[in-house]
Amino acid sequence: MAQRFVTIWLYQLVTDWLTIRRPDLQHQPFVLTAPDRGRMVITAASTTAQAQGICAGMVLADARAIMPALQVFNDRPGLEEELLRALAKWCIRYTPFAAIDPPAGLILDASGCAHLWGGEGPYLEAIITRLQAFGYQVRAAMAGTIGAAWAVSRFGGRHCIINSGKEQEALLPLPPAALRLEPGIVERLQKLGLGRVSSFIAMPRSALRRRFGQELLLRLDQALGREEETIQPLEPVLPFQERLPCLEPILTATGIEIALKRLLEALCHRLRQEGKGLRSAVLKAFRVDGQVAQITIGTNSASHNVDHLFRLFGHKIATIEPALGIELFLLEAPKVEALSTQQETLWTGGCGLESARLSELMDRLANRLGPDCIHRYLPQEHYWPERSVRPAAALHEKHAAAWRSDVLRPVRLLPVPERITVAAPIPDYPPMLFRYRNQVHQVRRADGPERIEREWWLEAGPHRDYYVVEDEAGRRYWIFRSGHYDGSQPHWFLHGFFA
């Protein structure tokens, strides 16, 4: 397939943007300025101001001398690129490959896209009309190479379409600056009287290289399609992506659901054929007013089950605000993994940790309640109670160590041990009674002590002597004494409750 590129030149980008935001500035002379070496230098001038001879690069004081009524606004560094990025994002409705081309330019890779608009003429027309309707002044061109399209959009006639193979003819009458050359090379060419591309294009390449360097030849080759040129798309194009343009703007949740279902069916069909499943998916809704609303889901294990994925999106659909309507839906799967066939065979069996149904349930919970809420614990080879378990990383993770069954552990463990006061007869005997939260418990039976040393290679501190005690009502507690009896009274803590 022949490559086709569209370049768009928004030659009054910043001033147009300001006029859109403030319609009262239409037909008013105004400039944007930025400080430069202690002076205010004009970075952009409105069309009306330009008619008076004010242009970018002038010092503000000079411009004020020409036109005292000039309105001045501050320019923000990076504003132009920000605007370009937003416009390029908007252009994704015309092609998945949209790139920015500062200053004030956009490049779209339109290969294989134009037929959806009924040909290249209507395609280019649609882009230009929509941009102009926003209030931007644009010049655009379409050609088989980026270089030729760029040259024609800047220096050629209005809204040209250059057929593939005719680039050279289109370039001939244009000035050398149309080839995206460095100002120094353009100046040298002008000095030698080479004012048009036609005047040097037929010269021997060795002579051109010697006089003007490799760059001129490279740019010439790029414009003529002899040299490959790539663009950096604004958003990387994903292999698993489905788009659904709508004839009429969609406004209702039911409409969104139908669109989502269709996209999911198409995407899952492709995934199934390739034996893959998605781990995350994004639904983007391009609105008529240029905004993009999006909802995201994630799954615990790769899935291509339409119903399940639809349910995950289900309660997020309400968060899409259609405003004036949605004209394009885009479903992307940024994270795709190979799917084990085992998953489908377990579909109808019991619901162990490996079953697909459980992982679907986890997906639903994680999507609604946040992924941090799901925990599973595996044993860890530490004696210190707080460190004896660790959260498992995945549903399928197996434990390397075994659970200890030789020691009793409380059913409820306090996250932080609570201080208690005790009456203990002699060292290393369990207490006779203890006071916890203002209630005195008489100890009837006790077990222990179980000494647990603090692991010195991890942290310093006293050891703990744990006792299992039962009070007069049969309530069972896990209490410990921190440290030795060495003159000072040791502290006692309650750490858990036994069943």
Next chain:
Amino acid sequence: MPATRKDIIRQLQKDILLWQGVTPPAAAAVPVGLGPVEEAFPHGVFPVAAVHELLSEAVEEAAATSGFVAGLLSPLMQRGGACIWISAARQLFPPALKAFGVEPERIIFIDLAREKDVLWAMEEALQCEGLAAVIGEVPEISFTASRRLQLAVEQSRVTGFVLRHQPRDLNANACTARWRIRPAPSQPEPGMPGLGFPRWQVELLKVRNGKPGSWLLEWSAGRFQPVVEKTDEQPQVQVKKTG
């Protein structure tokens, strides 16, 4: 003939239950090993596809309730199903479950910030067929919420446990049974120091189509054991103390 009379009464009870819409349990019912407590339920079988409600006031009672539920989980998880434990302020210590015959790594904990989400998550989990059990810690449950859980378990046949710690109002709800588990003094083996096996005073406050009652159970040798009458044991203890 007393035997025939007993048979007739049993047959009549079965018929009444059938008319009330209680279907006899499937042949492959799981025995949970509750012994005499199971007799309190219709047909004398612990209802598996049902929501049980367990009340607790003090923290110690909550711990006893957790232990009792863990004891019920081990037979329920025999068939390889996973278990989901949902709570808003969890203090359960997973290694302790090993003592009740439950593999702690087969329990998935859902720790939520709001209690409101617990019921939603519980309903969603109860709809998942094949799970062994779903446990939710939530103090308040309305009639509507309990009905929703009940409808979910009727479809999926998963056992649900609602652990209600310090409930504010005990309204009527659609749960099949209402329990209260209290810790009871343990009895060590004769001549042995320390604590005995955990014992609980298990009260069945409400059972649909069943007979409420109160039992003293002990968890020993990996299963529930009924403890013989307390009154019988009291003198025994004294004998030991004096001897």
